Amino acid sequence: MSGSEKPPEAVAAAAVQAMGEAPPQTLHVAETAAGVSVTARSAAHPPSAVPETNGDDENKAAAAALKGLSSAEVEQLREKYGWNEVKGKKAPWWQDLLLRYFSLVPLILLIAAILGAAVEKDGQRDWVGFGLLLGLMNVVVLADFFVDKSSANAMEAVEKLSAPTCVCRRDGKWETVAVRELVPGDVVSLRGGAVVPADGRLIGEGEPMSIDESSLTGESLPATKRVGDDVLSGGTVVRGELPMIVEKTGYDSFFGKTIALLDKGEGEVGHLRKVLSKAATIIIVAGALICLAILAIKIFRDQEYWLVALELAFVILAVAAPAGFSLVTAFVLSEGAKVMASEKAVVQRLSAIEEMAGMEILCSDKTGTLTKNQLSLDPDEAILAEGVSKEDLLLLSSFASVALDEHPEPIDLAIGTAAQKIEGYEASRKAYKMTRFIPFNPVDKVAVAFLETTAGGPKVEIVKGAPHIIRNMVVEAAQEGEREQLLQFIEDGIANKASRGLRTLGVARKERDSEGKGDWKLLGYVSLFDPPRDDTKDTIERAHDLGVEVKMITGDQQAIAIETARRLGMGTDIMGPEIWECDTAATPFFGSPNFTEYCKKVAGFSGVYPEHKFAVVEALMKFGAQVGMTGDGVNDAPALKRATVGVAVAGATEAARAAADIALLAPGLSTIVTALILSRQIFRRVETYIIYRIACSTLYLLFFFLALWAFKFEFPSWILVVLGMLNDISQIVTGYDRVVSDKYPKRWSMVEVSVKAFTMGIVATGGNLLFVWLSAQSGGEMDLNLEEDHQSFWSAWGLRDLSDAELVASVYLNMSINVQLMFFACRTKELFWFPRDTTKMPPLSILSVLFAILLGSTFLAVYIPDVHMGATPIEGMPWPHAGVTWLYGLVTVFFMDLFKFVVFFIYSTPFSSLTGPLRLRFGSPEERRRQAEKELRKMQRERQAEQMKRPGAIMRKVSESQQVFSAAASAHAERVQRRSHAANTISAGVPRFVREMPPSSASGVAGVGLTPEEELQMAVFRAASLPSGALPPVFYRN
Incomplete structure (x- = not known):
């Protein structure tokens, strides 16, 4: 039978069965009638113990084994073994959907609906409210379910763009294939940086490999693997290069069996989700307290039946609760991830979008990122x-x-x-x-x-x-x-x-x-x-304009790094490998404040090893900066993992991609800057929605409480449901909003968000309360707690007074106008009706949805028939009154936006700099400071680049840095030695109570009941007790 006619099952089965023998050291390959037989030779059984075969036959069999499988054999084996992929177990869709009904907001709505139908008021039951509450409950659950599903599908599509690949022998030649396409019997090439794609065994000839299997076996050190040894899927090749024959794939592999024991992997909780959780908890707790106050007022002051009062309290809490927080945020982020994927930046962790928006420093490799890597x-x-x-x-x-x-x-x-x-x-x-x-x-x-x-x-x-x-x-x-x-x-x-x-x-x-x-x-x-990329210089300029400092971290020699930085306009303060010589066991330098401050000031590092990259990233993060790190090798993985945002560049090893938060599909730095701009736009969309939702919740809670307390005014429960439902529906489309990327890194500030949201919510509450007072008249059916001779303002417009039921419709329309148009005020810190270059008009999709909702609310307020149904009555009002209500609502939104601008201006500006016209023209003092710093850094980079053009300037720079670090190393060692000597000499002379006291406690008693000599001893003792590199400035003097 020819090689092409051998059954593929025989090829794979013979290989896998033979691989099971223990403990193998080398492989013996022989051709049999069934196909290719691969047997293991043990150290206890030398080659002479194996049945003799012709040497030529062995060479032919070995060559046949290394040839791999044919495409036809692969297809047949895949039908038997399936795809090489492992997915955590997921609950059935119906179970996932059912469980969502038992979350907080749906339960609140269900309880409110049951109370509305169960309790009679004036001989009627609120069946309208019952139906709408159940409808809102289903809308909340189904929208959450389908948006989550849509987000999951979007992320799966994004993940496919960065699907892991490996080099596999197919049809007698090496080619790149997706890892999920491997089948038992495939021959895969393993080299440094690769992740082992399946369980298998090393074959061929070559040096032993070093493979990190710590995530699988718990061993902290990489394991040495020789020809014939087993390798497990998920291990990372640290060094070495050998082919591997695949034995087990998918759920049959060691990694697959481990995953099969898990019900579902727990996703990482990002910073944004933590913030949202805290904000939602605060709103719900505050809402619960206000609803308890409403419940008390209805029962004890208004003598309302407690079940009726409880229904109203539950409805208000359900409407005010931010049910769409996670829904809309996940939708915005997943849609943003799709947009970023279209720009060749694959997001592997959604919360990385928010973190990338705040990135202040980008540590970039040189080769392949700043340069073409076309040597x-x-x-x-x-x-x-x-x-x-x-x-x-x-x-x-x-x-x-x-x-x-x-x-x-x-x-x-x-x-x-x-x-x-x-x-x-x-x-x-x-x-x-x-x-x-x-x-x-x-x-x-x-x-x-x-x-x-x-x-x-x-x-x-x-x-x-x-x-x-x-x-x-x-x-x-x-x-x-x-x-x-x-x-x-x-x-x-x-x-x-x-x-x-x-x-x-x-x-x-x-x-x-x-x-x-x-x-x-x-x-x-x-x-x-290796020439710089054509677009790198312009891309770095864009990054600088966005407030992001780009630092070069390269393993190349210092002079090359300086010359490349000069060409790219990055600044030429590139440090050489001498800096790493300052760090020794006796004189640790990496963890000291000096090193942190130095990393912040220089433009980059050369001659680095992987552990140096980690030290630089860690030092910059200790400084308080949000740091991005690019990498492509297995040894870049720790630094990528440690950075705020790890970015695996195009062509990175699987180990680097697994450790990174974002994987690039296109080479160069321009993709990172594009992703940076997109992440800031996404951040701004999320921020806008959160501000808007908190402002709406503030309006609902404060207005319903104060209107009930001051005027005894209340809405029908079903109208509250309609208001909340339309509000949530309108905000699902915020993911498509057109926004301008911020000029500087974005940091999540709950104080700033709260200032804007509470200001607009409070002003809108005041406007609606004033509208109730202006629109109502004394002597109506509702006891609105007004003065006996109180007259409404409708007569000033030449219109008749409204009945109490019509008043409810008018207040509903005014509040709906405030709620929907509040979105425009939340989109900017400035006046939304006085736009600057920091604001764009919303897209037609958002404008259409808002217009449709406002139009529907207007028709509802005008044409709704007289509805009672056991609740507060409501009836449509005339069109002229609706027009006046619209005018009043627009004026309220105007003042709401104005107050937001003024309050935020006061909040963000020192009182010594209250120069309104200057801020309107040139920005806030903080913005002016950042702009001045940016211009100063640009001038420094340009001056350094000009200096490096002079003959011999680069070599003088290298020599100067060597001298500086030689002196720095000596000074650092001297400081450490002096501190150690001070600790040894003073310890015996310090009183026992001081020696035994922690430094933090000792610092608190200095000067209290001690002599001047004892105080001096105390100061020296505290200095000697500080950790390495943490001495006060006085102890750094020579």
Whole structure:
């Protein structure tokens, strides 16, 4: 039977069954009648114990196993094993829907509906209110259910855009496939940064791998995996490169079986949800207290039957409760996530949208983000050691690179492409045989090739890596009298290339003796050019205009970083690797306030390792800033996770994408800035809705309470339901509002939100109470607690007085106008009828919904028949009265917006700066301060860029930073030593009660009943007890 005719089940089953044997070390591959049989060799059973086969047959079988499956075999196996995906168990849709009826607001509405139908008032039951309350309950539940479902579907669609992929052997060639498409028997290539896509076993030849399985096994250190060892899905490859044959997928894998035990994964509660929860709790508690007061007034003052009063209290609480908080917010965020996905920024955590809106600092990698990552290698720019030709340098460096047909990284691709252009390249390579290859990893920053000459010459090692790593290796191995000269040669060469924007990689050679020892000899440095992206400079300018500082964090040498920063206008205060030498076990520097302050001031860092990125992000966050971090490698994952917003750039490893909050699908920094603008717009939509909903709840609670207390005025319960229902329906479309992105980072301020919301709610309450007083007249059927000779203002308009039932309709229309038009006032801090460039008109969809609701409310207030049904009577009013009501409502909204502007102006402006006209023209003092700082930073960057254009300026900058940090390291070590000495010498002389007292307590008794000498001892003791780097300024003096 030919290979194409072998049943795919036989291929997978033979492989999986053989893989189950224990404990394997190497794999033996043999071709059988059933297909490809893969058996495991144990260390206890050497190859001689395995049935003998022809050597050629073994080679053919091994090649067949590494060839992978065909497309036809994959399709047949997928029918049997399904997709390689694991999803947490979810409750049936009907169960999810049913449970929503048992949440707080639906239960309140249900109780109010039952009370309305069960209690008779004036011989009638409120069946209208009963039906509307049940209708509102269903609207709340169904809207919540379908919006959640729509949001979940939107997020699933977004997640598909960033679905994990892997490199798999299909149809005899390596190709990128989605992880969910893997089946047992597939051969997958694992390399540094990859997440193991399924359970399997390592095959092939190569160095042991280091795989982090801490999230699966609980082991804190990465495990070493050799050929034949099991690997579990979900592990992260830290270093190494080997193929893997898939054994188990989906729910059959270790990870799948673990997930199957869970009912449903708990989602992370973001900061926004916490704020909303607190705001909703405050509103409901305040509403409950006001409703208790209403209940007391109705029962004890008005002598109302307690069940009737209880029904009214429940209805008011249900209308005031922010039932749509989570609904509308989730809708706005999910719609925003879809928009961001269309701009190639995939949101993996919804709360990251809110956090990105407040991002103040963006730490960006250089290669691939600020630059094109399209490396070109010019052999004529190579730095050559004595006696080495550029052809030899390229040839030997190509051995320490991934082959062109194995998905090489850009650096290896550039080296391989340049090497292939050498005359006689193929013949020259045949002079060597590579016996072992250790691929590059971001921890060691080198790749090593072990060679043997085919002519029987010496065994050779070729190392290729970061310039400073190769420099240290060859200088250390050089003769004593040659080290200084060699060091000067290397540093001058690297500096010369770096000052022209060329990136260098060192290459060295070691000939091993019979004991495997030898000295490293420099071959030279290859020069690579990675040009900045065409749009990066303009993108950074946009980021600066948005109040976001961009810092470069790169592993490249300092001179290249400075030159790149100069070209991009980022500022040239780029620190070199010397800063990391300040941090030692004896003199810790990373956690000190000095390091935090330094990270805030500089423009970036060079020569960094992954742990340095984490330290920088952590220091900036300690400063109180919201920090964004970009990354693409497995070792960037801790920093991405630690940052306020982690951003995985295009082409990032699966480990980096898993740790990030946002994954980019397009290369470059422009996508991040676009996502930043969109996140601020989304934040503003959410903020507008929250302000609006709190203002509405304030109006409902205060008006119903004060109107009942002052005028004994009340609405029919069903009218309250209509008012609340229309209000919630109108706000679902806020996710489509057109807003302007803020010029500066956004921080969530509940105080600011409350000031705006309560101001508008209180002013609207006052306007509606005044309307009741102006519209009512004494002597009506309702006892409105008015003076006997009180006259309404309708006569001033030449209109007749309204009956009590018509008055209810008029008040309803006025309140509906206030509630709907309040949305325009909530959209801006300014006067909405005096727009600036910070405000756009709402889209036609929102205007249409608001117009339809207001039109419907107007017709309801005019044409509603006389309805009693056991509730407060209501009857339609004449059209002229409706016109006056509209005019009054518009005036109320005008004054509501004016009061909001004035109060917010006073709140946000120091009393020493109350310059209204200046603020209207140039913004608030805070805005002017930010603008001045932005202009100052821009001038500094431009001046630094001009200085770096002078000949030799970059190298002088590098030298200056080295001197500064050499002095800083010495001063820091001296301070730590002085503090330790002070603690040791003063401890014995300090009274026992002081030594045993915590520093915080000791600071509280200084100067109380102590002599001057004891006070001095106390001060020194407190200083010596502070943590590292936390001494007061006086103790930092030399």
